[in-house]
Amino acid sequence: MDVDLRKLRYFVAVAEELHFGRAAERLHIAQPVLSRQIRALEQDLRVQLLTRDRRSTALTPAGEQVRKDAVSLLEAAGGLRRRALRVAGGTDRLTVGFMPGITVTAAVQAFVARHPGLTVDVLRTSWDDQTGAVRDGRVDLSFVRMPADRTDLCLRPLFSEPRVAVLPRGHRLAGKQAVGIADLAGERLLQDPDAVPEWRDLPHRPPDENPRPVPFVRTVEEKLEYVAALQGVVVLPRSTASYYTRPDLRQVPVTDIEPGQVCLAWSARQPGPLTLEFADLAAEIYADGS
Numbered sequence: 001m002d003v004d005l006r007k008l009r010y011f012v013a014v015a016e017e018l019h020f021g022r023a024a025e026r027l028h029i030a031q032p033v034l035s036r037q038i039r040a041l042e043q044d045l046r047v048q049l050l051t052r053d054r055r056s057t058a059l060t061p062a063g064e065q066v067r068k069d070a071v072s073l074l075e076a077a078g079g080l081r082r083r084a085l086r087v088a089g090g091t092d093r094l095t096v097g098f099m100p101g102i103t104v105t106a107a108v109q110a111f112v113a114r115h116p117g118l119t120v121d122v123l124r125t126s127w128d129d130q131t132g133a134v135r136d137g138r139v140d141l142s143f144v145r146m147p148a149d150r151t152d153l154c155l156r157p158l159f160s161e162p163r164v165a166v167l168p169r170g171h172r173l174a175g176k177q178a179v180g181i182a183d184l185a186g187e188r189l190l191q192d193p194d195a196v197p198e199w200r201d202l203p204h205r206p207p208d209e210n211p212r213p214v215p216f217v218r219t220v221e222e223k224l225e226y227v228a229a230l231q232g233v234v235v236l237p238r239s240t241a242s243y244y245t246r247p248d249l250r251q252v253p254v255t256d257i258e259p260g261q262v263c264l265a266w267s268a269r270q271p272g273p274l275t276l277e278f279a280d281l282a283a284e285i286y287a288d289g290s
Contacts (some may be wrong), residue, residue, distance in 0.1 A: 005036055007041040010034055011049060018057045035057040062156035071132075072151060076137040076269075078136035083221050090230040095140030097133050100220050101240030102262060104143060114281075118274070126218055127195060131170040134265050140275045145237060147194060153265045153287075156279055158286040160259035162238045164251040166223075168230050174250040181257050188232030190214060190223050196235045198257040220244055237262075 014034070015024040024031040042049050050062035059067060064238050092115070098104045108120050123142075125133050130144045135152055143158070165184060167174045173183060181198045185205045193200035216229065221244065224235045226249045237260040241251045264282055266275050 003073075004041070004044065005074065007037050007044070008035045008066075009074060011041055012067060012070050012074065012231055014038060014050065014057065015059055015063065018059075020052075020057060020135055021213065027247055062110050064115055072135065073153050075132055075135035076152070078138075081137070093121065093276060094140045094273075095123055096278070097123045097125045097130065097139035097144075099125055099127075099130055099143060099145050099240075099242045099262075102145075107190050107278070107285050110285060111278050111281055114141075115274075115276075118256045124239050127192060128218055134267055141264055141279060144263055144265045146261040146263060147197065148263070148265065152230065154268050154271070155263045155265050158262050158264055158283065160261045162253055163235050163257060163260050164238050166227055166236055166241055167250050168227060169248050169250055171233075176252050178253045178255045181254055183232060184235070184254075188212075188218060189234070190212065190217065190226050190232040191234050197255075200234065214231060224249060229234045231271075 010023070010027060013027050014020060017023040017026065020031055020034055023196075024034045029035065038050065045066065047062040047066075048060050049066055051060060058162050094111070096104055097107060104122060108122065112118060112120055123133065123139050124141060125139075130142060131149045131151075131153060133139045134142050144155075148155075158246055163174070165179055173179050176183075178188075178279075181196075182202060184199060185202050188191075189196060215222075215226055217226065220236070220240060222246055224246065226232060227234055228246070233255075237253060238251075240252075245251075264279050266279060
């Protein structure tokens with residue numbers, strides 16, 4: 001049986017939204033059409049992917065597995081198409097991704113000096129897509145912050161840096177010279193807990209007396225707006241926090257957690273010679289402290 005990528009794309013939208021109406025709007029199709037496509041996918045796979053009633057939509061265990069596999073499959077298909085178009089275009093071009101706070105100028109300039117006819121583009125990524133951008137072909141390689149999804153990727157460590165807690169100006173810890181991660185145990189973390197596993201894995205963390213869903217945020221700017229509005233705290237690499245310095249926030253070093261690691265990531269599926277050469281050059285530059 002051949003899997004229909006369009007049906008998978010529709011299913012991923014429903015799996016992420018857990019709402020057929022919002023997913024249909026996101027996909028720019030009618031809701032009945034979306035429902036039919038999801039039923040057709042279930043028939044193709046011979047499994048139930050979703051449970052649905054008047055109040056909610058939820059993934060079955062099989063649906064959760066298909067969602068995980070579908071994301072990787074769609075990224076790989078997108079990468080195939082972009083790489084084919086790039087080669088067919090016959091233009092020497094390299095695209096480099098980077099996370100907020102990471103400066104890639106030195107590596108890019110040095111590489112262009114080696115290859116004067118080469119066009120090097122840069123693309124800012126986020127926590128949600130820093131590795132996905134590599135797998136789906138939007139970038140040839142990317143500067144990523146760990147922890148990151150290593151699936152189908154090669155990773156080369158470049159450097160590490162301390163991490164800081166970003167707090168509202170009037171926070172009880174805002175005047176401290178440094179804090180430990182346990183000092184943040186009772187705080188509401190406004191980011192994916194997997195980004196701060198030391199906080200996620202704290203034992204005996206007190207329950208939130210007024211539990212509220214954490215706002216859905218994608219960018220650093222959005223996270224900092226919520227911190228300033230007294231909605232919670234975030235833990236960021238020092239360079240990221242410094243780049244977004246603002247008077248209504250305070251940065252306090254967290255001294256008892258590992259530094260944040262920055263790596264260069266590229267596809268493990270037959271990377272091009274320019275990609276590998278850039279990786280070698282970037283490693284040399286950052287080894288020199290650039």
